[in-house]
Amino acid sequence: MKRKTTSLLLASMLALTVAGCTNNTNNANNAPANSASSNTNAADSKPLSFSVALPSNGVDNENSMMGKEWQKEMEAYMGRKVNIDFNYIPSSEYDEKLKLMIASDDLPDFFVTPLFYDTTEMAEQGQILELSQYKDLMPNYMNYLGKVKNGLTRVTNAEGKMYTFKETSTPRYPEDKGMLIQNTSSYRYDLFQQNNIKIPETWDDVYQAAKKLKELYPDKYPIATRWNSLRSLFAADHVKDDIYWDGSKYVYGVLQDGYKEALQFANKLYAEKLLDPEYTIDTDDTLKRKALNGDNFMWLTQWFTTPAEYTRTVNDGKVFAVTLYPDNPNYGKSWQEVANGNTPDLGWAQFCINANTKVAKDLIKFIDYQYTDKMMDLITWGIEGTTYTKGADGVKTFNDEFKSAPDPWIVGDKYGIRASKNYNPGLQMVNDAKAFVDFAAKDYTYFGGKYEEVPIEKSPFLTSLPMPKNDYVPSSYTEPSIQFTPEESQTISEVMNPVKTFVTEEQAKFVSGKANFDDWTKFTDKLKKMGDIDKVLKIYNDAAQRAVK
Numbered sequence: 221m222k223r224k225t226t227s228l229l230l231a232s233m234l235a236l237t238v239a240g241c242t243n244n245t246n247n248a249n250n251a252p253a254n255s256a257s258s259n260t261n262a263a264d265s266k267p268l269s270f271s272v273a274l275p276s277n278g279v280d281n282e283n284s285m286m287g288k289e290w291q292k293e294m295e296a297y298m299g300r301k302v303n304i305d306f307n308y309i310p311s312s313e314y315d316e317k318l319k320l321m322i323a324s325d326d327l328p329d330f331f332v333t334p335l336f337y338d339t340t341e342m343a344e345q346g347q348i349l350e351l352s353q354y355k356d357l358m359p360n361y362m363n364y365l366g367k368v369k370n371g372l373t374r375v376t377n378a379e380g381k382m383y384t385f386k387e388t389s390t391p392r393y394p395e396d397k398g399m400l401i402q403n404t405s406s407y408r409y410d411l412f413q414q415n416n417i418k419i420p421e422t423w424d425d426v427y428q429a430a431k432k433l434k435e436l437y438p439d440k441y442p443i444a445t446r447w448n449s450l451r452s453l454f455a456a457d458h459v460k461d462d463i464y465w466d467g468s469k470y471v472y473g474v475l476q477d478g479y480k481e482a483l484q485f486a487n488k489l490y491a492e493k494l495l496d497p498e499y500t501i502d503t504d505d506t507l508k509r510k511a512l513n514g515d516n517f518m519w520l521t522q523w524f525t526t527p528a529e530y531t532r533t534v535n536d537g538k539v540f541a542v543t544l545y546p547d548n549p550n551y552g553k554s555w556q557e558v559a560n561g562n563t564p565d566l567g568w569a570q571f572c573i574n575a576n577t578k579v580a581k582d583l584i585k586f587i588d589y590q591y592t593d594k595m596m597d598l599i600t601w602g603i604e605g606t607t608y609t610k611g612a613d614g615v616k617t618f619n620d621e622f623k624s625a626p627d628p629w630i631v632g633d634k635y636g637i638r639a640s641k642n643y644n645p646g647l648q649m650v651n652d653a654k655a656f657v658d659f660a661a662k663d664y665t666y667f668g669g670k671y672e673e674v675p676i677e678k679s680p681f682l683t684s685l686p687m688p689k690n691d692y693v694p695s696s697y698t699e700p701s702i703q704f705t706p707e708e709s710q711t712i713s714e715v716m717n718p719v720k721t722f723v724t725e726e727q728a729k730f731v732s733g734k735a736n737f738d739d740w741t742k743f744t745d746k747l748k749k750m751g752d753i754d755k756v757l758k759i760y761n762d763a764a765q766r767a768v769k
Contacts, residue, residue: 267301268582271328273318276308277642284636286602286645293598297589298582312503322347329577330587332648333384333570340709342572343383349573349580351382357581358588361385367564370701373767374566378703385587387567388596389560390653392677399685399692400561400677401544405452406522409541409664409671419666422547423456423485426518430494433517441496443489444516446507448500450731452520453482455555455694456548461723463716463760465699470760472753474723478551480740485548486731500728508533511540521545524676528663532627541664542676544692555694561653561677562687571649590649599646600655602637617658628661702763712759715751722750 281287295302307328309317315334321327325347333339342348355362365371376382392400407419412429415436420426426443433442445452454460457478463470473479489495496502496516510516512534519527527540545554573583589595601608601616608618618639622628632640639655660675667681676682688697704712726743729735735743747753 265300267303268298268579268586269303269305270330270577270579270583271305271307272647273307273309273321273328273331274644274648275311275314275332277311277644279633279636279642281308281636281643281645282306284643284645286599286636286638286643289598289603290595290646293595294586294589298586302586327574329574329579329583330647331572331574333572335568337570338709338713339383339570339572340377340704340706340713343377343381344706346575348383349575349577351385351573351584352376352380354581354584357584358591360588360591364388364564364591368566369563370767371566373701373703376703378705378708378763378766384570384572385649387569387571387648388591388650389565389567390596390651391563392561392653392657393683393687395562395687397686398561398683399556399687399690400559401556401682401692402524402559403451403557404522404524404527404542404676405545406519406527406540406542407666408517408538409666410537410539411517419541419543419671420518420546421544422549423453426520426546427489427494430489430518431492434492434494437514437517440515440517441493442516443494443518443520444496444502444507444510445499445520446502446504446522446526448502449521450482450486450727451557452545452554453486453548454479455545455557456551457482458551458555458695460696461727462720463757465696465764467695467698470757470764472757474747475744475753480737481548481550483727483730484737487733487737490731491733495731497732512538514538525661525663528661531664532661539664541666541671543666553691556692558688558693558697560697569648571647587647587649590647595646596650596652599650600638600652602635607635607637616655618655622659628659632659700764700767702760702767704759704763708759708763712756715753715756719747719750719753722747 282291291302291304305328314332315337318331318334318337321331322342325345327347339348343350351358362372365375368374375384375386392398405420407429409419411417411433412419415432417429417432418425420429430442433440451460454473459473459476459478459482461473461479463472486495490497496510498506502510507516507519508530511519511530522542524542527542530540531538545556547554571587573580573587577583590599597616601618604610604616606619607622608616610616618628622631625631627641629641633642636643636645637655638644638651639659657675657677660677662673663676663679665672665674665676665679665681667679670681672679674680685692687693726735730737730743
């Protein structure tokens with residue numbers, strides 16, 4: 221396969237920032253496997269050595285209690301010493317540095333891709349190992365995929381080839397009840413109470429609350445949002461700013477009326493200095509600083525556990541409460557960011573093996589063992605008797621040290637378990653989500669008109685909702701498991717990459733007033749001329765028809 225080429229400058233940058241990558245020399249160990257036994261006696265006598273790139277929160281995963289236990293368990297399973305060259309990259313820098321590694325074809329043996337990264341081109345370039353030829357070596361992973369709806373379909377392309385391992389997403393709730401939301405809106409509940417301001421349920425509530433707060437704090441911007449995102453406003457109008465499943469077909473949300481209405485509302489907030497003008501550049505760190513300093517009071521979008529972290533961090537009477545995205549009554553109840561917490565599923569993270577690794581079969585065997593119940597328990601729960609206990613019914617629960625702690629995540633950090641604030645031992649591929657529910661720290665919630673101090677995953681309002689049929693569940697929740705051919709993926713990338721860049725730039729202009737809504741037709745006309753969006757939608761919908769068949 222033809223390889224990518226890069227400039228000497230890029231190579232120099234990578235030499236300074238990234239280490240621990242594999243030699244690009246093919247090895248007999250890359251040959252397809254015909255049985256579950258891949259190691260020779262000679263190989264078994266030598267340590268298994270490979271390199272890894274993973275994101276990190278700045279902690280020592282390797283030398284935590286769980287990191288050491290995981291290493292010991294893996295060496296016992298492999299029957300040999302295991303030497304792993306971990307290249308931990310700060311989470312905030314990981315995606316960009318991995319993209320540089322991909323561009324220079326200087327990859328470690330094993331790595332997690334940037335978030336939501338399309339691996340099609342990597343597969344075509346021959347950079348990543350095709351995994352379906354090794355199915356016999358990964359019975360545990362295949363077993364897990366068998367529990368997931370359309371599991372195998374979702375990890376293979378239209379030609380039946382597999383290039384990634386997926387993170388686990390195990391159930392937190394019963395199959396038919398309990399709605400898991402991981403993005404919310406958030407408000408300074410204490411401030412709203414002190415000033416007799418209603419916790420917003422609609423766009424008008426948001427506007428009125430922000431106006432009142434602006435009167436009280438004229439030098440502040442009441443409203444902010446995380447990830448530079450207006451997704452909660454789009455959700456209220458039952459659209460997305462991308463291609464999405466509307467319940468019967470794939471459509472492009474930017475060309476729908478609800479998208480424009482959402483931007484018009486955002487522009488109203490911006491024009492009256494209610495929306496922080498730095499929302500397009502704010503990082504997690506600047507958002508936190510502003511929140512704790514009292515510079516913002518309302519967040520259109522926020523990660524569901526972050527407000528409680530703010531509350532515990534500041535510890536001075538400020539209460540950051542989570543609630544549902546506000547409604548635009550013209551569209552009914554706002555869609556929420558609903559994740560599947562009811563059946564086995566696949567997580568966001570995807571992992572690849574370098575096609576030129578020298579230890580392909582051994583590495584696949586090593587990776588496959590992560591998908592056993594034993595390893596999920598070790599990574600997430602820790603050690604029975606030390607961090608958790610198991611009842612006669614087999615149900616696990618964390619011990620009293622966790623349950624009595626003001627912040628159980630800090631206790632989790634002490635042991636280095638996955639269900640903690642900062643640690644993620646092992647290869648970061650698996651977890652048992654029930655641990656997160658048992659482990660959950662107190663949140664400050666406002667659902668159904670009622671304030672409660674309860675972990676959000678134990679909220680009576682959320683746990684009582686039927687699934688998947690309730691008014692908050694977006695149409696995309698039931699989208700088909702579609703697959704694209706390499707040619708289709710290439711077409712989608714060629715059309716949509718410049719379109720997405722253009723939309724992001726123009727969206728910010730409309731919100732700030734630098735673009736006029738009277739020129740909306742000019743915007744959409746230019747958008748349509750940038751690429752054949754109808755052709756892309758046809759590809760999506762043809763793939764949906766194939767999935768249905």
